[in-house]
Amino acid sequence: MKIGNVQLENNVCLAPMAGVTDLPYRLLCKEQGCGLVYTEMISAKAVYFNNKNTNLLMQIDEKERPVAMQLFGCDPDLMAEMAKKIVDEHSQIDIIDINMGCPVPKVVNNGEGSGLMKQPGLVGEIVKKVSRAIPIPLTIKIRKGFDDNLINAVEIAKIAEANGAAAVGVHGRTREQYYSGKADWDIIRQVKEAITIPVLGNGDVFTPEDAKAMLHETGCDGILIGRGAQGNPWLFKRIIHYLESGDLLPLPTLQEIVEMIQRHMAMLCAYKGEYTAIREMRKHISWYTKGLPGSANLRRSINQLECFEAIEDKLEELKNMT
Template identity: 45%
Template sequence: MRIGPYSIEPRVVLAPMAGVTDKPFRLLCKRLGAGLAVSEMTISDPRFWNTPKSVHRMDHAGEPEPVSVQIAGTEPAQLAAAARHNVEHGAQIIDINMGCPAKKVCNAWAGSALMRDEALVGRILEAVVAAVDVPVTLKIRTGWDAAHRNAPAIARIAEAAGIQALAVHGRTRDQLYTGQAEYETIARIKAEVRIPVIANGDIDSPRKAAQVLAQTGADAVMVGRAAQGRPWIFREIAHYLATGQELPPPSLAEVRDLLLDHLRALYAFYGEERGVRIARKHLGWYARDRPENAAFRAVVNRAEDAGAQLRLTAHYFDALASGVPPELPAAA
């Protein structure tokens, strides 16, 4: 699959997720096989571009290309300016968010709420495409609700506006992340447009990825929640798509080493105090299918410094790898 001058290989993409797909996580997922990793969304309002949060979100130094940055907003001119600003700060692909179902985003008529106004969608896409000389992509849902599943119409508008790839989550906005994703709408979109289509929603295993590609004819798959605590899913999917065979799961020693590397990257990127706080959700995701998960989370979440967090995490996984129940102290 190509997006402008960039070949996306393997054809499995990390979905943009607010508060998750920061630079340390993107780098980890790319290292483990993601062909593309899209940043968490950056706001289009220039008043917030220089906040510490926005500065971190716009940091792409040392990130393997192509660097894809998602922008969110409602005003065509403002989104065009945001696209230019992010290109000036290292973005090589601009992705427009029309898929986020979060209430605070949709209440401002951004994210998937934009799908209710097809004329505005067209103006936004045309403005952003005209503003930058890098490829522009779009993320959408199948529609606002089951009675207004207008993603095929949005896809045609996107293609006409010059959008170079389209990611489609197989749920309407009102479904949020409940129920099951449906892929018939994605298949219809793929049959009607010539630009690359990326299928998203409930892709949580190599076999499911292959099934969705076969069912939809999509050019690639996008993985979101299934990568939380399991970033090696990208190499598993890539290997299965290439060979038809499943990779063995990573050893506990490898999981430990990946997690410790991830923690160190978080401390380096955010500073120790903030990095320790942000690491807590990742620790919970990594350990959620492991023994003593609740006890581990209760202890490690009280760790106040990086050293304690690293020691507790290493001890926990070393014990599991040795086949003995982890002895978790009463407090960090």
């Protein structure tokens, strides 16, 4: 799969997720064969004001490439200026992606994220100015529409293509749905049939079989995996293998799950410091251990722990529960 001049090894990609797709997690997914990783969404305004936390979000490792950095904002000139600044200062970035799907009220109320779905003309202006300001491909990620009264993914995708976008990611839910209900894969098919640039489908891909079904039913060029990858970086390897061979790899063993958690936690501690990492790992451990025997008790006890060694001890107990 190719996006602009960026060649991907495969078409199975890690979707951008705030609070999830930081550098350590992107590296873990890349190790499992993920074809393209996306950063957490980054505010153009925060880049302009040189926000310290935003600088951490923009750290890239050569081993995770190709990588797309996701920007959000609604001022075309500021977006273009900050996209150029980012690319000039971070040569490892391969793609800039514009978030037009975030449903969070504080983002939407500023006219950003999925709030842009209500302003097709502004979408065109942003895409045109940003794509002309940077030497690398520009992509956008949109939703089915804003609500059931405004289903306009096809219109937005056409506008994006006409103004220089190199690919479009489509989440098959409206903003009003957030992540509830069932993703509408038919809207992904409609977008694919309406434009010539690559379309990446997003929504309700939790298994290798889901991935194959989405590709078959929508004709999309690639898959963006979001919540399905939470606590499950192995999903990329399993999907790629299934698409290539038709065979299902086994699910990770308890030993493999615990070892992945331990690696993830160590990487996060090195990246953000122990205090922050331990607190952020709580949600990851909840995802990694979902469905395991005794996982509810494990989560309760880990949520009370505040140091690396104490959590390591708990994880070793879990590993020995076979």
